[in-house]
Amino acid sequence: MTKAKYLFISLAIVAIGCTSTSTSGKLPIYGNKIFEENDTIYHTIEDFRLVDQDSSWVTNATFEDQVYVSDFFFTSCPTICPKMKQQMLRVYEKFEDNGQVSILSHTIDPKHDTVAVLKDYASKLGIKSSKWKFVTGDQDYIYDLGEKSYMVMADEDPEAAGGFIHSGAFLLVDKDRRIRGVYDGTVDEQVDILLTDIDKLLKEYESTK
Amino acid sequence: MNQLNKILTVVAIFLLISCGGSQGEQQKEENSASSRDEIRLRQYKVQGAKIYSTYCANCHQDDGKGLAALYPPLAGSDYLLEDFARAACIIKNGQSKEIVVNGVTYSQMMPGNPISNLEVAEVLTYILNAWGNEGGLIGVKDVDKWIDECEEDY
Numbered sequence: 001m002t003k004a005k006y007l008f009i010s011l012a013i014v015a016i017g018c019t020s021t022s023t024s025g026k027l028p029i030y031g032n033k034i035f036e037e038n039d040t041i042y043h044t045i046e047d048f049r050l051v052d053q054d055s056s057w058v059t060n061a062t063f064e065d066q067v068y069v070s071d072f073f074f075t076s077c078p079t080i081c082p083k084m085k086q087q088m089l090r091v092y093e094k095f096e097d098n099g100q101v102s103i104l105s106h107t108i109d110p111k112h113d114t115v116a117v118l119k120d121y122a123s124k125l126g127i128k129s130s131k132w133k134f135v136t137g138d139q140d141y142i143y144d145l146g147e148k149s150y151m152v153m154a155d156e157d158p159e160a161a162g163g164f165i166h167s168g169a170f171l172l173v174d175k176d177r178r179i180r181g182v183y184d185g186t187v188d189e190q191v192d193i194l195l196t197d198i199d200k201l202l203k204e205y206e207s208t209k
Numbered sequence: 210m211n212q213l214n215k216i217l218t219v220v221a222i223f224l225l226i227s228c229g230g231s232q233g234e235q236q237k238e239e240n241s242a243s244s245r246d247e248i249r250l251r252q253y254k255v256q257g258a259k260i261y262s263t264y265c266a267n268c269h270q271d272d273g274k275g276l277a278a279l280y281p282p283l284a285g286s287d288y289l290l291e292d293f294a295r296a297a298c299i300i301k302n303g304q305s306k307e308i309v310v311n312g313v314t315y316s317q318m319m320p321g322n323p324i325s326n327l328e329v330a331e332v333l334t335y336i337l338n339a340w341g342n343e344g345g346l347i348g349v350k351d352v353d354k355w356i357d358e359c360e361e362d363y
Contacts (some may be wrong), residue, residue: 078320082268086276120222124278124317 016171022208027201031151032178044147044177050106050135050142053118058104058135058181060177068102069194070171071185072146072154074109077119079161082167084185088170092132094195100202103132106146108154108166110136151180170194174201250334250346257335258288262320263333274341279317281310284340293333293344297352298359300329304363 031043303321337344
């Protein structure tokens, strides 16, 4: 009984500790850290080069001095993608006029999702600006990028609806290529948090200027 | 005079009772039939809502409004409301042809759904009575007939 009480109290302290850090203003930094003398090296998104719906190259440099939200999807996806896109539209609409925020959606079905297909999809979704980039490239390259850089899983699976299994995660990446938030892109409330986290992240840069 | 009055009153009362009686019977029958339908409508809507959230809501969304020009709306959809039989066939077998809904062209493929005719009736009843749609109850016998007569592809 007392043991259980202690456990409860320590859990409560941990819980309080967690909430207080998350409300302090700074977002956590995700991924493995390497500690070197007086310095911490964080997990970062590796160099990449993909093509967007306007046939333009998209690389890390495209997002210089920007934060961006990244996800993985495919246009013929009958399961979670439409929900994800509906939620991502909220990000697009809220930050439409903010040059510091971009969106990067990777197709995991590049054989089908060519530049033309992505262009059509984006325009049907009502995306007019280049703020939201739908990118394609070599399939293995994209899967590798997803797994190693964004820490999300994507795979071909003939058993799954639509032929692919993949995560519905939205990832928030800061100006230093670090992952600062992971959200379920199919859940309203999670995307509410993402929207306020983007504001928080932008504030961090304001205060360091 | 008094006598006549009495007779008239008796006749009037008799007529009233007999008419009232037969009217009451009819009313009762109608009432029980409509309350049976009412209960079934409610059951179908409850079951249909579950099926909807599993198989349909990803694309057509919880509010039935669809998604931009990618996925058509079901709420207030002229294409849906003009032909219930076609709707049942598309729910069951999917759709690959381009369609126009409320003046907007949609070409995204819709997959068929691995559900029974009863479930088609339930989900169709739900869709036809949600978000301001007023399509009433769709019975499973109608759905059986419609599914048998579906076109090759839509």
